[in-house]
Amino acid sequence: MDIQTKKEANAIIVTVSGKLDAVTTPEYDNVLNELINGGETTFVVDFDALDYISSAGLRGLLVMAKQLKGKGGQVRFANVKGTVKEVFEISGFGSIFNIDDSVVTALAALV
Amino acid sequence: MISKHDYTIFTQMITIMNEVSMGDTTNVGMLYELTKEGAYPPEIVNLAESFGMMLVNIDAKQQHLELLLEDLKEKNSALELVTGNLMNANVGMLEVLGNAIAKRDSDTSDHNYRVTTHSIYLGKALGLSKTDLCSLIKGAFLHDIGKIAISDAILLKPGKLTAPEFDVIKTHVNHGSDIIRSYPWLADAADVVLHHHEKYNGNGYPSGLKGDHIPLHARIFAIIDVFDALTSKRPYKEPIPFDTALQIMADDAGSHFDPEIFEVFRKGARELHEVISGFKEPELVKILHSLMHDYFETVNNNGQVRDDS
Numbered sequence A: 001m002d003i004q005t006k007k008e009a010n011a012i013i014v015t016v017s018g019k020l021d022a023v024t025t026p027e028y029d030n031v032l033n034e035l036i037n038g039g040e041t042t043f044v045v046d047f048d049a050l051d052y053i054s055s056a057g058l059r060g061l062l063v064m065a066k067q068l069k070g071k072g073g074q075v076r077f078a079n080v081k082g083t084v085k086e087v088f089e090i091s092g093f094g095s096i097f098n099i100d101d102s103v104v105t106a107l108a109a110l111v
Numbered sequence B: 001m002i003s004k005h006d007y008t009i010f011t012q013m014i015t016i017m018n019e020v021s022m023g024d025t026t027n028v029g030m031l032y033e034l035t036k037e038g039a040y041p042p043e044i045v046n047l048a049e050s051f052g053m054m055l056v057n058i059d060a061k062q063q064h065l066e067l068l069l070e071d072l073k074e075k076n077s078a079l080e081l082v083t084g085n086l087m088n089a090n091v092g093m094l095e096v097l098g099n100a101i102a103k104r105d106s107d108t109s110d111h112n113y114r115v116t117t118h119s120i121y122l123g124k125a126l127g128l129s130k131t132d133l134c135s136l137i138k139g140a141f142l143h144d145i146g147k148i149a150i151s152d153a154i155l156l157k158p159g160k161l162t163a164p165e166f167d168v169i170k171t172h173v174n175h176g177s178d179i180i181r182s183y184p185w186l187a188d189a190a191d192v193v194l195h196h197h198e199k200y201n202g203n204g205y206p207s208g209l210k211g212d213h214i215p216l217h218a219r220i221f222a223i224i225d226v227f228d229a230l231t232s233k234r235p236y237k238e239p240i241p242f243d244t245a246l247q248i249m250a251d252d253a254g255s256h257f258d259p260e261i262f263e264v265f266r267k268g269a270r271e272l273h274e275v276i277s278g279f280k281e282p283e284l285v286k287i288l289h290s291l292m293h294d295y296f297e298t299v300n301n302n303g304q305v306r307d308d309s
Helices: A025-037 A055-070 A082-091 A103-110 B004-021 B028-033 B042-105 B110-125 B130-141 B145-149 B163-170 B172-181 B190-195 B216-231 B242-251 B259-276 B281-295
Strands: A002-007 A012-020 A042-053 A074-078 A098-100
Touching (some): A042 A055, A042 A082, A098 A103, B004 B042, B028 B042, B042 B110, B042 B145, B110 B281, B130 B216, B130 B281, B216 B242, B216 B259
Parallel strands (some): A012 A042
16 A cells, blocks of 8 residues: 655645555554544545555545544545445445545545 | 464454444544555455444534524524514504504593403412413403494494494494404404393393303403493593492393303402502503513514513
């Protein structure tokens, strides 16, 4: 799994690629924790290059969202497609997360 | 064939599942550890993955419920504000309407304020519920609203009315009833508006109702209305002294008035009259507002209870 972060005017864009599972999710957790503890509150996660997400990965996303909510922050998901999209739907993520078609749309919604 | 090692992991997983089923999620991390493909036998990985998905599912549902609850609370607060504002508007309009009618046949609305105030005290003394008191208040304030439909020639005639002219005046109760029945919030004032000229012995109008067939609020109000007419100044007469007025009315207890209600009225009348009869309109308005405050929970735009000081 590869994780890249980029600071935009109003949010941090987190790009994940490969797989988010029990092996790779701890790395995701670490990167996010560091940013959140550093005071960042607004995130857009770009799922375009993510091929697969397991229960551990989903859990990681839920944990991050709860953390952010506690600090009055927010996160939006962009480019969720394919099997990842199916899994999101089965898990009910659609009713609790903001999911956008693109990073641009997500950033616009954060203004 | 399960190896001894596999069996240990399996029992570990069962322990964690039992803990979670009792609400203890401390060791859930270990469960997700077991989903690592290749690190553990596939049967265990698959089972752990299924269980992990189940937990994610439940967590997501929980969060959704929390979101819905927050939304509901917000909507509820907004609704309470709207209801408060609506009540404000209704009560405000009640006064506007009553005062508008008063302008037709008298220059002041003192009468409306006095009779409404007296009605509240008599109603309370009779043990009326809050809902009933609200109806009584509305009816008292708007009792003569039907007069708007009566022509000036008759309504403002200085001399005595002929029989046909009196018949026209009598229709004010029907007109009044028509007017208020069209608005749900006012509809419960109909008892007073329509029947405040009925007499206990059945000789009143419009329907010649007798005794307990006359709605309670109308029986209450009839006493107050006549009392105020007798004891206040009118263009054609001076006020009658309190004791004389009470005697005149006592003679009619049983014929015009409900005798039981009259007794209760008689007990509290002197004190109340002494206080109220001296007041001019501004004070009467204040008194009524503060009384109505108890029955109509009026709130201002910030959701705070209306303060008329």
